[in-house]
Amino acid sequence: MRVNISFNAGPFRIMLEEFEKPFLDDFHALYKHQLTQQNSSQRLTDFRISVKAPSGLRRYYRPQTCFYFDQFQPFYPLPYSQTLPVFEWGLNWCIATQAHQFLQFHAAGLAKNNTMVIMPAPPGSGKSTLTAALMNHGWRLFSDEIVLIRPSDGLAVPIARPINLKNNSIDIAESTFPESFLSQRFKDTHKGTVALMAPSELSVRNAHLCQKPTHIIFPKYVAGSAMQVTAMDRASAVMELVTNSFNYHMQGRPGIELAVSVVDQCECIQFTYSSFDDAYAYFDSLEV
Template sequence: MTICALSYDLASQRLSSTSGVDLQIGPFVFNLRLHCPDLARLLYELWRDYPLAEGAAVRDFHIQATSNPAPGRWLRRDVRFFVDGRTPFPLLPAHHHLPMLEWGLNWCIAQRSHHLLMLHAAVVERNGRAIILPAWPGHGKSTLCAALIHSGWRLLCDEFGLVRPEDGALLPLPRLIPLKNESIEVIRSFAPSAHIGPSFYGTRKGTIAHVRPPTESVERMHETARPGWFVFPRWVAGSPLRLEPMLKSEAFLMVATNAFNYEVLGQTSFELVGRMVDACDCYSLVYSDLDQAIKALDELTRAADD
């Protein structure tokens, strides 16, 4: 049963109760408690496809978000994020509730998932093989990922490439894709069918809006994928498309430096990244036009399937 199978009133009541709601998101179970009605309304819309994890033996994270009047400022409300009863972040204005929650979930995963190799990468899949898109902030990773999942690819994740060390499988974590600033209208124009939530202005990353994962990606979030390609994207305004093979030694260094916990896992991550790079074709991608970029990636991956 998914959260949207409940009526909104029942879902809201359970989210604000002392026991909260258990949700399965990829390999993790989140216990969620909200005392922030605007956020509950938005999650009911954007998280609608996540299944309830009722009766889960283990909850990976206990999350709470509360909205209260700002101290000494009666006309303003603040929102606070808690994990396991502690708050790792300062207060934010209440109207930044969803960005805070999504950043908070990223923090939880990055801090406590060292049984997996965590790459800072978007991952999309088709026919069982995945394109891994490691990139630094501002290189157009999320924009390209949102375009790909509305062009026939399945979303595994936009932020975390989760790799299981024992077999190198990529684990899906299909969450909201945060678009920033100009990218919001780019995706609205490119993919009119994309479900994009409201824009949040004046955050520490500028204006943010979130793309809801396609329902199929959430329904298939227990299906792993195997790495097929590493593609390192970079958006450059006005640039002609360049999709060029990379030396595997260079790709290894770029994958390692785009991992959240490479040093933590030590030899395990060294060997795992080496096996992945050896097994994958590696490319750099410079683009300014999404249609051209997606056509090039489609041709690249289909040629490998022929």
Template sequence: MRPYNENLAIGPYTYRIRTTLRNVAAGLQALYRDFPRADASAFVDFDIALRSHGILPWRKLSRFGFDGRDQFGPVPVHQAYASLEWGMNWCVSVHCNEYLKLHAAVVASDAGAIIMPGVPGAGKSTLCAALGLSGWRILSDEHALIPPGSRQVVPLCRPVSLKNESIDVIRSFSRDAVFGPPSLDTHKGTVQHMKGDLHPESHATDPVPVRALVFPRFSRDEPQRLRARPRTVSFVLAAYHSFNYSLLGEDGFHAMRHLVEAAPCFDLVYHDLEWAMGALERMPAGEALPQSAEMS
């Protein structure tokens, strides 16, 4: 397989990605094949190189390089694809403070965007993947980018990161899911990425109006429900899920207030993907449900 060397236009950013690692190149070709290429003369926001590291043939390692420098410790080559995607997340997480950034999956329908903040394991990526495979537009699996003072979210569509049982759940959910190479025995277990640009407008860069903030939580043991939650409590929880709320100081407070004032907030507890997707589709637009109300 030929080395990979492309300038990818991903949302508002240009990533230059180079690698000679076969499994990583194969994953990039599968998952980013439909992404627009940036002009060779375009400014490169993130210059990434994944290369092999070490000389022991029975212990193949790879390193993630950013702007010509190794950023993280070496990882086994069979985890290299996940390390690339995590590194691409890192690029946005630690830079790009022109936005209020929430750790969240973001999906959109004609009614607007739903921001789903959550800790790892909350079930946001699984739900995001299922929605994407069902006609919703995936705006991001990792970052909600909110321009301060706006009630919109900037698309940053990339592959969806699935872990452990979620991989088989999505394989069973749809035969159309396209996966990259599995990364085994990572600190998160087995990780595999799913092609995320499934919608005709996946690569559009215009900001999308926010319809709601939904805080998902996967639970096998609890009744499924979509319930309105207080905006003030949601404000603080969303700030907890932000990469740079504190860094932005007062601007972060104003940006979050502007967002939360406009977006009704909900808790979503689910264990059945079809139910969760139906609940989001039926979710009332505009004003939130009264706090005592819920859909189950």
């Protein structure tokens, strides 16, 4: 059985036209704060998505799931058991390939008081785990994957969607943040085992509050290391940020000028850590 769901994720309105019912409980738990918000039915839909099993024999033999955006199927089918992560990855793809009204960075974004941190980092650097930790420590989640910058005023725009945790970080998150909802584990994906953590109510409730970026922090988890904070030169920060941008080239010169202005207004830092307590103390000290 399939159901239709409509909800807002930050600046986007998503129409999930068909979704496989066995994954609905997790979906509702992950998006419960969005789903309980008053969603204006007048608002235009940005992304019309279906995630469903193909018809015919493949519903029964090695069942699969397919992602559709406006009836276009951009990806090969994946195992049916991965339906929920397929939705998350597909929605990331929709934003990255369609939402060029924003400058986009592959990065996490978090804010507390007047401090707004952009955290670009390659896979395996512990970005999502640190993001989950800070969110559970009272920081407002903008995004775990895509930071949006609005060109008109240079503000970061929250999306507040689930955090994608992988492999060992799932056990850490489960034991450290038992109060946060964590989905079932999806095994044997192309990223290994993944689980999704729901965004905090604080993050979703304030997803309309855009904020000026103040810090660009490149985190790296190194087991057993002492915390290390190193100032990064801005030229290197621009190159790193641009490397992690999905679409600066789509925006031409205004895109690179905006990326440079974000760097120029931020402190740029390389941050090595091994304990959440060190990270909490450091991030909480980032007063503007």
